[in-house]
Amino acid sequence: MFSGLIAIAIIMCAVQAIRAARLLSSAVWLAGASALTALWLYILGAQQPAVIELSVGAGLVTVLFIFAISISGEEAFTAYPRVPRKLALLLVVGAVALLAVDLAVASGMPRAVDERAVSTLSDTFWNARALDMLVQMVLIFAGVLGVLNLIGHEEIKEVETPGEIQIAQTHLPQVVEPENEELLRV
Amino acid sequence: MNLSPLDTAIFLVLGLFGVGFYALLIVRHLIKLVIALQILVKAAVVALAAAGAASGKLELGASLALSVIVVDTVVAVVALALALQVRKHFGTLDVSELGTLRG
Numbered sequence: 001m002f003s004g005l006i007a008i009a010i011i012m013c014a015v016q017a018i019r020a021a022r023l024l025s026s027a028v029w030l031a032g033a034s035a036l037t038a039l040w041l042y043i044l045g046a047q048q049p050a051v052i053e054l055s056v057g058a059g060l061v062t063v064l065f066i067f068a069i070s071i072s073g074e075e076a077f078t079a080y081p082r083v084p085r086k087l088a089l090l091l092v093v094g095a096v097a098l099l100a101v102d103l104a105v106a107s108g109m110p111r112a113v114d115e116r117a118v119s120t121l122s123d124t125f126w127n128a129r130a131l132d133m134l135v136q137m138v139l140i141f142a143g144v145l146g147v148l149n150l151i152g153h154e155e156i157k158e159v160e161t162p163g164e165i166q167i168a169q170t171h172l173p174q175v176v177e178p179e180n181e182e183l184l185r186v
Numbered sequence: 187m188n189l190s191p192l193d194t195a196i197f198l199v200l201g202l203f204g205v206g207f208y209a210l211l212i213v214r215h216l217i218k219l220v221i222a223l224q225i226l227v228k229a230a231v232v233a234l235a236a237a238g239a240a241s242g243k244l245e246l247g248a249s250l251a252l253s254v255i256v257v258d259t260v261v262a263v264v265a266l267a268l269a270l271q272v273r274k275h276f277g278t279l280d281v282s283e284l285g286t287l288r289g
Contacts, residue, residue, distance in 0.1 A: 003191040011201040014225045018209040023217055030221050037228050040198070041251070044191050045244055046235040049251040053231065056259050061224065068217060068266040072273045075280075081212040082281065088211040096204045103196050107240070124249045136256055143260035149267040 003043050010036045023074055027065040034058035048121055064147075195236035202229035216269040216279040220262055227258040 013033035020026045034057035041050035081088070125133065206226035213219055231251045238247015273279050 001189075003194045004189050004197075007194045007198040007201070010198060010228075011205065014202055014205045014228070017221055017225065018205060018213065018218070023215075026218060026221055030224060033225065033228065037232065040191075040232065041235050044195070044235055044239050046238070046248040046251060049231065049235060049248050049255060052252055052255050056255055057224075057228075061259055061262050064263060064266055065217070065221070068270060071270055072217065072279060075215065075278065082214055083211040085212065088208055091211065092204050092208045095207055096200050099203060100196075100200055103199070107196070119245055121245045121248055124245045125252075128246075129249060129253075132253055136253060139257055139260045143263045146260070146264040146267040149271070 003040060006036055006040050006043070010040065023069045024066065027062055027069065030065070031058045031062040034061070192236055192240050195232055199229050199233045199236070202226070202232065214281050216272060216281060217266070219281065220265045220269065223265070224258065224262060227254060227261075230254055231258075 010033050013029050013036060017026045017029035017033060020029055034053060038050045038054035038058065041047075041053060083091075119128070202225055206222050206229060209222035209225065210219065213222055231254050234247050234251040234254060235244075236247070238244045238250070241247075269279060272284065276283055
């Protein structure tokens with residue numbers, strides 16, 4: 001009963017995140033959906049994903065959204081949607097129906113019983129899925145580069161001088177002193 | 187009717203998937219598209235955790251859900267950075283305006 005109420009609240013938060021006119025409201029509704037998802041995962045028994053979802057999904061991602069919205073500003077569109085609403089609704093109903101049939105078939109299938117000893121989450125992470133961890137590290141590195149791109153705003157402007165085009169990066173420090181430029185050219 | 191958390195998981199996954207997919211089709215705002223993607227990934231996280239609990243391998247489901255959460259965060263960061271670059275170069279966050287890309 002309690003998990004059902006939480007599930008309804010999560011879906012309502014998700015709908016509000018899409019329907020909200022202001023982007024900031026959308027980000028806050030999404031944070032609410034993340035927090036409730038964390039609670040739902042905790043009830044299911046997956047405590048570690050619940051904690052990560054609460055800290056990363058509801059915390060870090062929301063901060064990133066608010067940061068991006070504050071840079072880009074609110075921009076309201078009054079034009080038509082990309083896909084006609086009726087066609088989109090038809091596609092969604094079809095996809096959800098297919099997924100429901102798939103889930104119903106999968107839940108009726110016999111489950112494989114694992115005879116091995118019960119492993120811990122850290123065993124699964126560091127032993128069974130070691131390659132996945134490496135890939136994740138690379139992805140996290142890509143994410144760090146993304147954050148640097150998000151935060152670092154280097155304004156690149158092109159300055160035309162007679163005979164050549166110089167690209168001046170205004171926020172980068174001047175490494176070479178003007179009087180030493182002649183030495184570099186030699 | 188008394189539904190267990192695993193039963194409600196199916197409805198939750200279907201609901202989140204429907205909302206996220208509909209938003210992906212309808213929305214034109216780049217940042218809202220990222221929000222729709224986040225909702226879709228939440229459906230995947232819930233599905234993985236529930237599948238792990240249903241099959242008796244909760245650790246495997248939890249570890250996969252953890253991976254999805256981490257990767258989803260990275261995707262959100264990169265997508266937001268791209269959205270800001272689009273805003274900087276095109277002056278808008280409308281996806282339809284990106285159809286004028288040349289070269």
